[in-house]
Amino acid sequence: MVLVLAAGLSGCTSPTASPTTTPANQQITIIDSTGKVITLPRAAERIIVTNSDCAEVLIALGAKDKIVGITNTVANTPLMAANLGNVTSVGVWDNPSIEDIIALTPDVVISYASWKPKNLKQFQAANITLVALDCYKMDNLTSDIRTMGVLVGEEKNASAYAGFIENYMNIVKDRTANLTESEKPTVYWEQNRTKITSAGMGSGGDTLIRMAGGNNIAGNETQQYPEVSAEWIVRSNPQVIVRNVGYVKSEDYMKGVIAMVENRTGMSQVRAVKDGRVYVMSTTVAFGPKGFMGLLYMAKILHPDRFADVDPQKALDAYAEKFVPGANKDIYIYPIP
CATH class of the missing domain: 3.40.50.1980 (Nitrogenase molybdenum iron protein domain)
Incomplete structure (x- = not known):
């Protein structure tokens, strides 16, 4: 396994033998x-x-x-x-x-x-x-x-690629391993849908929050994407809000999304709004192959002291250079934690 650590993150790796590529005509x-x-x-x-x-x-x-x-x-x-x-x-x-x-x-x-x-x-x-x-x-x-x-x-390439992602996942895992329940901030995750929708048990958003050391306020909902109300959000009083969006072309758009969330009735009394901890994150890093970047950003949002040295953009730059050209060109989060 090949583990890659970009500049800006600390850690060590122990490479092991990589599998070979399957011969062309082998079952x-x-x-x-x-x-x-x-x-x-x-x-x-x-x-x-x-x-x-x-x-x-x-x-x-x-x-x-x-x-x-x-x-x-x-x-x-x-x-x-x-x-x-x-x-x-x-x-x-x-x-x-x-x-x-x-x-x-x-x-x-x-x-x-x-x-x-x-x-x-x-x-x-x-x-x-x-x-x-x-x-x-x-x-x-x-x-x-x-x-x-x-x-x-392409087993050899897959091992290198998976190892690159696992390296960042392990950094987050190691730094959040000893968190007590009281140290895990409560998080409201909102899906990019017409109706107000959160992330229930086992969904991608729920997984991201849990892996980053947070407590998903909708984590006990059995529906993966349950519809919720603004009143429920206010009653739950989350410490952090993350609104998921699709592809983003400008920071102004993200600012508008934050304003939409914060301007709902009663939201001015929610801790996340009071403390300036409302974020917008693009689907392209929240889930999928670039999800390691969303995980790093979520970890920085929830635990800024533990991840002060982590630069997700540098990690994504390395990803674009090694694996998917152009993957580091878009706007993925606002504000940057």
Whole structure:
């Protein structure tokens, strides 16, 4: 495993032997995120990917030339478009065109594990090999990366990539390991949705808060994304508020989102608002392959004294240089903790 530490973070690593790349004609077997065992006669050479997070992983593994088809969400992600160029679209991510997929003769189609395609029966009828990987939850991201490495015959690159991410995850884990419950700030996470929606048990936002040493006020909700009210937020009185947004083009937009949250009835009495601890974080670093950056930022937000020396931007610069060109160009958080 290759562990990489960017400037601005302290720590030590102990590299171990990396796995080799699978020979081109050797049979492979993987277990996807749903527990399904998939065997192929060789590593996949022609891939359709419906999941933009998995597309980013493929780019990082040096396997982007194996992508022969994408969906609308991948095509509409600026970073993916810049790295993939003109790749055939097979339609929408959760209901892609079976006819277009068949025409591209893929070895596999990679989709989300958490959201099955609406036309799953058509996939099965057409005998299309569907691999379900999420690549967006921090608690199983590196496992998904290593599985992807086997799938495309890039185990060595997958080990280096997963090790890079695990290095930062371990920094956060080590520095928050001895926190008492009273030292974990209460956090309200708000999803980027029309209705006021939080992050329930096991969701990506809940995982991020827990891993960074926080206490999610909606963490006991069994729905992953429960609708809540402004009154409930006020009653819960969180110490920190993080509002999730999509792709961001300006700080002014983020300032507007903060104003929207703070101007709700009663919010002026909430501790997070009083203390100036309301933040906006882009989905592109909150979840997915760049989620390690969101984790570092969340750790700095919740525990500024423990992470004063951590510079997430330097970590992302290293990520862009080593794995995904251009990944460090966007605006991801406001204000910067």
